[in-house]
Amino acid sequence: MQKGEMYVGWSTKEEVRKRGGSGGLVTSMLAAALEKKLVDAVVVLKKINEFEAVPIITSDVNEVLNSAGSLHSVPSHFAKLIANRNLKVALPAKGCDVRGIIEQGKRNAINLDNTFIVGLNCGGSMHPVVTREMLEVMYKIKPEDVHGEEIEKGKLIFETKDGKEHAITIDELEEKGFGRRESCRYCTIKVPNNSDIACGNWGVTGDLVGKATFVEINSEKGAKLLQNAIDAGYVQVQKPDDKGIAMRGKIKGVMEELGKKWKGKIFVPIETGRLEYFRKELEHCIDCGACKTVCPTCSCGDISKCTQYHSRGDAYKMSMYHLVRFLHLADACIGCGQCSDVCPVDIPLTRLYRRFANPVQEQLKYEPGMDMQKPPYFEVKLNE
Amino acid sequence: MTDNVYSTICPGCNFGCGLYIRENGALEVDFRKSSPANAGKLCRFGMSLPKIFAPIRPMVDGKETTLEEAAKEAAKRISASKGSVGFLSLGNTTSEELLAIQKIAESSLYTGMVAGLPEDTYQTLNIGIPYSEIEAAKHIVLFMDPYEQYPLIVRRLLFAKNKGAKISAVWWKDLPLADENIRPLDVSKLALSKDSLIIADYNPLSDTEQVKSVLALAKNAGARITFLKPFANSTGAYLMAKGIKQKSISQLVEDINNGAIKTLFCLESDPSALFPSETLAKLSNLIIQAGQQPSSKANIVIANEPLYKKKGTLINNEGRAQSLGCAGTDGLDALGIIAGAKFDFDTLNESVKKAIGITTVDEFTIPKYDRPAYGAIQASIKSLDTKTALVSVYNPFMWSGLADDNDFVELNQRSVQALKLMKGATVKISSNGSAIEKKFRVAPVQDNILLAGKRFGIEKGIITPVELSR
Numbered sequence: 001m002q003k004g005e006m007y008v009g010w011s012t013k014e015e016v017r018k019r020g021g022s023g024g025l026v027t028s029m030l031a032a033a034l035e036k037k038l039v040d041a042v043v044v045l046k047k048i049n050e051f052e053a054v055p056i057i058t059s060d061v062n063e064v065l066n067s068a069g070s071l072h073s074v075p076s077h078f079a080k081l082i083a084n085r086n087l088k089v090a091l092p093a094k095g096c097d098v099r100g101i102i103e104q105g106k107r108n109a110i111n112l113d114n115t116f117i118v119g120l121n122c123g124g125s126m127h128p129v130v131t132r133e134m135l136e137v138m139y140k141i142k143p144e145d146v147h148g149e150e151i152e153k154g155k156l157i158f159e160t161k162d163g164k165e166h167a168i169t170i171d172e173l174e175e176k177g178f179g180r181r182e183s184c185r186y187c188t189i190k191v192p193n194n195s196d197i198a199c200g201n202w203g204v205t206g207d208l209v210g211k212a213t214f215v216e217i218n219s220e221k222g223a224k225l226l227q228n229a230i231d232a233g234y235v236q237v238q239k240p241d242d243k244g245i246a247m248r249g250k251i252k253g254v255m256e257e258l259g260k261k262w263k264g265k266i267f268v269p270i271e272t273g274r275l276e277y278f279r280k281e282l283e284h285c286i287d288c289g290a291c292k293t294v295c296p297t298c299s300c301g302d303i304s305k306c307t308q309y310h311s312r313g314d315a316y317k318m319s320m321y322h323l324v325r326f327l328h329l330a331d332a333c334i335g336c337g338q339c340s341d342v343c344p345v346d347i348p349l350t351r352l353y354r355r356f357a358n359p360v361q362e363q364l365k366y367e368p369g370m371d372m373q374k375p376p377y378f379e380v381k382l383n384e
Numbered sequence: 385m386t387d388n389v390y391s392t393i394c395p396g397c398n399f400g401c402g403l404y405i406r407e408n409g410a411l412e413v414d415f416r417k418s419s420p421a422n423a424g425k426l427c428r429f430g431m432s433l434p435k436i437f438a439p440i441r442p443m444v445d446g447k448e449t450t451l452e453e454a455a456k457e458a459a460k461r462i463s464a465s466k467g468s469v470g471f472l473s474l475g476n477t478t479s480e481e482l483l484a485i486q487k488i489a490e491s492s493l494y495t496g497m498v499a500g501l502p503e504d505t506y507q508t509l510n511i512g513i514p515y516s517e518i519e520a521a522k523h524i525v526l527f528m529d530p531y532e533q534y535p536l537i538v539r540r541l542l543f544a545k546n547k548g549a550k551i552s553a554v555w556w557k558d559l560p561l562a563d564e565n566i567r568p569l570d571v572s573k574l575a576l577s578k579d580s581l582i583i584a585d586y587n588p589l590s591d592t593e594q595v596k597s598v599l600a601l602a603k604n605a606g607a608r609i610t611f612l613k614p615f616a617n618s619t620g621a622y623l624m625a626k627g628i629k630q631k632s633i634s635q636l637v638e639d640i641n642n643g644a645i646k647t648l649f650c651l652e653s654d655p656s657a658l659f660p661s662e663t664l665a666k667l668s669n670l671i672i673q674a675g676q677q678p679s680s681k682a683n684i685v686i687a688n689e690p691l692y693k694k695k696g697t698l699i700n701n702e703g704r705a706q707s708l709g710c711a712g713t714d715g716l717d718a719l720g721i722i723a724g725a726k727f728d729f730d731t732l733n734e735s736v737k738k739a740i741g742i743t744t745v746d747e748f749t750i751p752k753y754d755r756p757a758y759g760a761i762q763a764s765i766k767s768l769d770t771k772t773a774l775v776s777v778y779n780p781f782m783w784s785g786l787a788d789d790n791d792f793v794e795l796n797q798r799s800v801q802a803l804k805l806m807k808g809a810t811v812k813i814s815s816n817g818s819a820i821e822k823k824f825r826v827a828p829v830q831d832n833i834l835l836a837g838k839r840f841g842i843e844k845g846i847i848t849p850v851e852l853s854r
């Protein structure tokens with residue numbers, strides 16, 4: 001097995017295959033890595049209900065096996081969770097998780113050689129509070145009655161406990177302000193080829209639809225993970241058909257185009273009053289620091305430029321904290337949306353950070369978290 | 385290795401913000417995005433919880449001991465000083481523990497209630513309306529600083545504003561989210577209607593006349609009124625103690641000062657946030673049962689588990705009942721030692737649910753509460769009987785005695801110029817012979833008013849007459 005190869009595979013454990021997002025392969029691969037001591041720990045989401053799960057770091061194989069399934073309303077992020085812990089770990093990772101982990105790696109907070117990243121294709125995630133409201137307002141169903149959910153042909157489908165399916169197109173939901181988080185709409189990473197192995201349901205065809213996972217090996221570590229799972233008897237694979245490979249490429253292309261459209265729609269250039277725009281947006285900031293704590297590309301501890309230059313006693317029109325962060329994240333922001341998610345006064349922070357990051361990253365031809373390229377700001381040379 | 389992750393509620397105020405605490409060597413906060421009150425968002429205080437939950441040790445007279453021994457010693461001293469023991473509980477713990485302490489305290493229970501308010505206003509004062517109703521309001525009138533005091537209400541207010549609500553603030557300084565800023569002494573300029581919703585702060589140090597006057601304003605205009613409160617379970621404390629004899633904090637200060645109370649038992653309540661150290665010094669025994677470090681020096685510290693490890697029910701401002709996601713009952717066990725009886729969690733939990741009229745605790749459904757109208761109230765607006773005043777803006781850090789990064793006062797540009805204060809220098813604040821020097825921040829505050837989110841030690845209640853100089 002080697003980099004570039006693609007497979008369609010599934011878990012050999014019936015229960016895991018049934019509960020898995022597509023074929024339970026990810027879960028089985030993680031469990032096998034733990035069982036065969038490829039790693040000491042695995043990160044998984046411990047499910048509480050359809051709309052809530054909490055990430056845990058575990059060495060318990062059963063805990064891993066129990067975690068099968070995709071939770072689209074759990075916009076968690078794993079990079080900070082494993083940072084500065086010196087773990088030998090395997091974990092599932094949406095594109096933004098992978099990007100955050102790689103950026104932490106560049107800052108020496110994660111040892112990437114000891115981190116096995118199982119990438120998940122990602123069309124987007126939703127905020128659980130928004131999902132609950134959407135179920136009541138748009139679908140007219142009680143969140144508690146939801147039994148499962150899937151995305152098919154541009155529709156978000158909820159299955160209720162009575163076995164009925166309720167489908168609405170994602171376009172319609174998003175037009176009404178529901179659906180995916182804003183950052184997910186313009187996110188550019190749909191197939192995480194920056195991970196060790198990219199997994200998803202796109203490209204699975206025929207009878208296997210819903211029962212198998214499509215994987216693409218991106219690195220030696222990825223090959224090792226999959227081979228280990230096969231050797232351990234946890235996973236079975238076969239070669240994908242050409243139709244599947246083509247389909248996967250096509251959907252990826254369509255999703256990327258859609259992302260670009262959203263990007264154009266959201267980032268309408270601000271012709272005049274730029275400073276006033278940012279000042280207004282930040283006016284309600286209560287200085288909680290959550291946006292820094294949560295940011296997966298920030299690896300500063302308590303002592304950092306954004307906090308050291310800032311004092312709560314200052315009365316600047318825009319705080320030094322934000323000014324420093326806008327500059328500091330211009331090359332580093334991966335657009336994961338975590339800062340907007342946690343801001344207690346609902347400032348659309350990701351949008352603000354991207355206003356700085358989009359032009360800077362385009363001009364410097366640098367996409368953080370996609371590969372090991374050094375952040376350009378690490379290399380700024382000062383003139384004599 | 386499996387992480388210990390606890391699903392819990394922030395003890396900073398009665399907003400009911402859900403979060404996870406992760407024990408990973410050091411404590412970490414993790415965002416519980418599905419939490420109904422806060423969508424996982426937390427204010428400065430919520431983000432500081434790892435500091436608050438620093439481990440504490442059981443102590444008797446400065447010597448470390450076990451939880452059980454500390455509780456036994458407390459029981460001994462309480463029975464030895466029978467007749468002069470007071471029990472203080474502000475509602476910073478589970479409803480189950482609050483029921484237990486009532487049984488111990490009998491008639492000497494001091495709570496966060498404010499003396500001198502008509503009984504028919506209690507329900508209005510203590511059970512707020514759902515946040516969704518705030519979001520749907522057409523005219524919102526604030527009698528507090530939401531940014532400083534109850535930060536998680538800000539996004540609800542902005543939501544209402546985006547939907548067209550007008551926001552009026554009756555406050556000492558201009559608030560960025562307000563369409564109209566009225567100073568407290570000019571409250572007669574405020575126009576209210578049936579569409580207005582007043583949001584005010586109600587806490588153990590609230591001024592009786594001030595509370596009466598906002599109640600009267602709402603009553604006379606036919607407007608709705610709701611209160612926000614400090615402490616994780618203030619609403620639960622009210623509901624659990626309904627119909628039980630309780631005394632106010634002002635009464636407690638009086639009782640300690642005149643020697644009627646010599647031993648004070650505090651359940652998850654820090655007395656130094658409430659009254660002067662001179663008063664505390666008069667006690668012969670201060671016993672604190674808590675899961676977080678009290679800032680008062682106690683003779684006995686009964687260190688039970690921190691809130692995030694407890695089992696039990698909390699009720700937030702909206703009346704929403706939420707279960708703490710953990711299993712700890714050692715607080716109840718310690719109360720059992722003091723009572724000389726064992727408290728059974730399940731029995732108490734049943735009584736809690738009965739008191740709210742529910743059969744299961746579901747955080748997504750707010751139980752129905754009576755919202756009886758209250759009668760006419762006589763109130764007069766007090767004028768400030770001083771030229772210059774320091775106003776303490778009580779926030780979660782102050783209630784829990786935790787230092788925040790705010791060692792400064794706010795005052796306006798005109799005052800800075802009049803006093804010829806230098807940029808980056810300090811302002812001298814004197815009151816009754818004592819003087820302090822503080823850094824200052826220029827803000828759109830009323831003339832001759834200083835605002836502070838921290839106690840400096842010269843305060844005489846919420847409003848302190850002061851003199852300023854360079």
Ligand SMILES: Cc1cc2nc3c(=O)[nH]c(=O)nc-3n(C[C@H](O)[C@H](O)[C@H](O)COP(=O)(O)OP(=O)(O)OC[C@H]3O[C@@H](n4cnc5c(N)ncnc54)[C@H](O)[C@@H]3O)c2cc1C
Binds near residue numbers: 123
């Ligand atoms: C938010 C989201 C959106 C997705 N969108 C697409 C898509 O558009 N196209 C596509 O081909 N595939 C998508 N996937 C991937 C797909 O749903 C399956 O996860 C993938 O095919 C692997 O299936 P499996 O049965 O092998 O995984 P499983 O065996 O079910 O294992 C899934 C693993 O993912 C973890 N996990 C579940 N939810 C999350 C989450 N929200 N964040 C991080 N980790 C999580 C679980 O803990 C578990 O370890 C998405 C996944 C997620 C989580």
Ligand code: SF4
Binds near residue numbers: 095125183185
């Ligand atoms: S930001 Fe991208 S990778 Fe992350 S959840 Fe959204 S769509 Fe998925």
Ligand code: SF4
Binds near residue numbers: 332337338340350
């Ligand atoms: S600034 Fe916000 S969107 Fe950008 S990486 Fe940090 S948390 Fe993610």
Ligand code: SF4
Binds near residue numbers: 291342
């Ligand atoms: S999360 Fe929001 S309120 Fe908190 S510091 Fe960041 S911008 Fe300010």
Ligand code: SF4
Binds near residue numbers: 395427431780
């Ligand atoms: S202090 Fe209050 S508003 Fe702040 S996080 Fe805690 S409960 Fe929420």
